[in-house]
Amino acid sequence: MSAVSPPVSADVPLLVVDDLRKSFGAHEVLKGVSLSVKPSQVVGLLGRSGSGKSTLLRCLNMLEVPSAGRILLEGEEIGFETGAGGRRRPLPAARLARQRAAMSMVFQHFNLWPHRTVLGNVTEGPVQVLGMSRDEAEARGLDLLERVGLKDKADSYPIRLSGGQQQRVAIARALAMQPKIMLFDEPTSALDPELVGEVLQVMLDLARSGTTMVVVTHEMSFARNACDEVVLLEGGQIVERGAPDFVMSRSENPRARQFFASHRQENAGGAA
Amino acid sequence: MTYEWDFSIFNEYRGLLLNAALVTFQLVVLSVGLGILVGLVLAPFRMAERRLLRYPATAVIEVVRSIPPLVLVVWCYYCLPILTGLALPAFWTCVFAIALYSGVFYAEIFRAGVQAVDRGLIEAGLSVGMRPATVMLRVTGPLAFLRVLPPFTSQCVMAIKNSVLGSYIAVGEILYEGQRLSIHTFRPLEVLTMVAAFFVAVILPLTLTAGAIERHVFLKYFRR
Numbered sequence: 065m066s067a068v069s070p071p072v073s074a075d076v077p078l079l080v081v082d083d084l085r086k087s088f089g090a091h092e093v094l095k096g097v098s099l100s101v102k103p104s105q106v107v108g109l110l111g112r113s114g115s116g117k118s119t120l121l122r123c124l125n126m127l128e129v130p131s132a133g134r135i136l137l138e139g140e141e142i143g144f145e146t147g148a149g150g151r152r153r154p155l156p157a158a159r160l161a162r163q164r165a166a167m168s169m170v171f172q173h174f175n176l177w178p179h180r181t182v183l184g185n186v187t188e189g190p191v192q193v194l195g196m197s198r199d200e201a202e203a204r205g206l207d208l209l210e211r212v213g214l215k216d217k218a219d220s221y222p223i224r225l226s227g228g229q230q231q232r233v234a235i236a237r238a239l240a241m242q243p244k245i246m247l248f249d250e251p252t253s254a255l256d257p258e259l260v261g262e263v264l265q266v267m268l269d270l271a272r273s274g275t276t277m278v279v280v281t282h283e284m285s286f287a288r289n290a291c292d293e294v295v296l297l298e299g300g301q302i303v304e305r306g307a308p309d310f311v312m313s314r315s316e317n318p319r320a321r322q323f324f325a326s327h328r329q330e331n332a333g334g335a336a
Numbered sequence: 337m338t339y340e341w342d343f344s345i346f347n348e349y350r351g352l353l354l355n356a357a358l359v360t361f362q363l364v365v366l367s368v369g370l371g372i373l374v375g376l377v378l379a380p381f382r383m384a385e386r387r388l389l390r391y392p393a394t395a396v397i398e399v400v401r402s403i404p405p406l407v408l409v410v411w412c413y414y415c416l417p418i419l420t421g422l423a424l425p426a427f428w429t430c431v432f433a434i435a436l437y438s439g440v441f442y443a444e445i446f447r448a449g450v451q452a453v454d455r456g457l458i459e460a461g462l463s464v465g466m467r468p469a470t471v472m473l474r475v476t477g478p479l480a481f482l483r484v485l486p487p488f489t490s491q492c493v494m495a496i497k498n499s500v501l502g503s504y505i506a507v508g509e510i511l512y513e514g515q516r517l518s519i520h521t522f523r524p525l526e527v528l529t530m531v532a533a534f535f536v537a538v539i540l541p542l543t544l545t546a547g548a549i550e551r552h553v554f555l556k557y558f559r560r
Contacts, residue, residue, distance in 0.1 A: 125462075125463055127459050127462065127463065157467050157468055157469075158467055161462070161465045161466060161467045161470075162465060163465075164462060164463055164464075164465045165464060165465025166465075167463075168463060168464060169459075169460075169463040171456055171459070171460065173456055175454070175456040175457050175459065175460035176460070177457055177460065177461075177475055177479075178457075178479070178557045178558060179478055179479060179482060179557050188464070188474065189464030189465065189466070192466060192470055192474060193464060193465040193466055193470075194465075221556060221557055223557060223558060223559065234460075237460075237464065238463075238464070240464075241464050241465065247463075
């Protein structure tokens with residue numbers, strides 16, 4: 065495989081973000097962000113807290129409604145439609161829901177439903193949204209739980225699980241929707257350090273199996289090892305992007321150099 | 337104490353008392369059931385983002401909540417027919433007045449429950465493609481209800497006890513028939529003790545069961 069001429073089919077972007085803006089009141093959090101994600105690509109969004117990376121991710125599936133700009137998934141605009149008169153208006157709830165199902169999200173705080181078992185959390189979406197039969201959803205749910213190493217916890221309630229286990233269940237829940245793209249919002253930031261590894265391993269396996277992923281993370285080793293592209297945000301704008309090795313080590317961009325230098329210092333301090 | 341208790345009157349008038357207990361039972365079931373329904377209808381309006389929906393619901397809740405329940409029952413019985421020409425039998429007046437009165441409290445309890453549900457759990461529902469209505473039915477609603485079980489139980493107890501207000505408008509429930517009996521037999525101590533014991537016997541099993549359910553729910557879903 066040559067790095068100069070990748071396969072043509074993988075060149076057609078799955079997700080396109082075009083000049084996205086988001087303001088909370090007078091405060092503009094995203095100041096025109098453009099991005100494209102190809103099938104099976106893993107894109108890491110990096111940046112300091114407040115840089116807008118989580119807001120960007122939450123705009124992708126309309127948990128935050130963008131103030132301007134467009135998001136296209138396989139060419140279909142997310143969250144808005146253009147009427148006959150050329151006027152743009154928000155999609156009806158049912159159609160937005162259908163679009164969201166194609167972009168499952170994994171949250172920082174897991175957000176498992178406490179009143180459903182582990183298996184119930186995984187089958188809820190397929191049964192309620194996809195209309196799958198319960199038997200089929202459970203069979204597939206058990207397969208997914210096996211994939212994240214938690215088949216034996218299927219009948220437990222989330223509260224009985226460690227943070228790392230809960231996040232793996234949340235990943236299985238997101239996978240159960242057979243999404244076109246997986247969104248991860250700082251999936252390891254709320255975990256005890258010793259539990260981070262098990263979640264990153266599951267994500268690494270997903271990345272290697274060809275899952276398209278957009279990952280907001282502070283885990284530099286994950287960004288380096290699993291991402292095809294990393295994007296550095298600062299003040300609501302993209303300041304650098306490219307292959308992990310380029311952005312994290314070789315970029316001449318002073319803000320990129322500064323960001324990754326401070327992270328290396330942190331790591332060195334942690335190891336000392 | 338020299339008072340000689342004589343509970344034999346209850347045996348003598350057991351038909352009348354059983355009938356009165358049955359009326360109380362009907363009053364309780366109907367007013368609690370309707371009250372919960374009123375709460376379920378009012379709460380979404382009270383939480384609506386549109387003022388046009390929220391303000392009327394808020395007004396109903398605040399006005400009804402500030403009227404003493406006895407005043408509300410008597411007002412509905414005497415004033416409402418004069419003002420509207422709508423005259424209901426005393427029993428149904430009592431059912432609707434108590435249902436409305438407890439309904440506004442149920443509405444506030446349900447609202448508190450829904451607002452206490454972690455936003456992240458709702459977003460998790462939306463992100464697997466649930467419609468807002470499905471999220472309410474499958475996530476927000478059940479979790480809100482589990483969270484408000486204790487105040488919900490308290491409100492049910494209040495509503496059950498409020499059924500005695502029917503005695504003021506001559507609904508033949510347990511207090512009304514009891515008072516008639518005490519006048520007739522000159523045995524108010526026995527009768528009022530019996531009425532009090534009746535409510536303890538009805539309510540205590542309910543609250544004990546609710547308490548057991550609460551503990552079970554808490555241990556199963558929420559406690560580490």
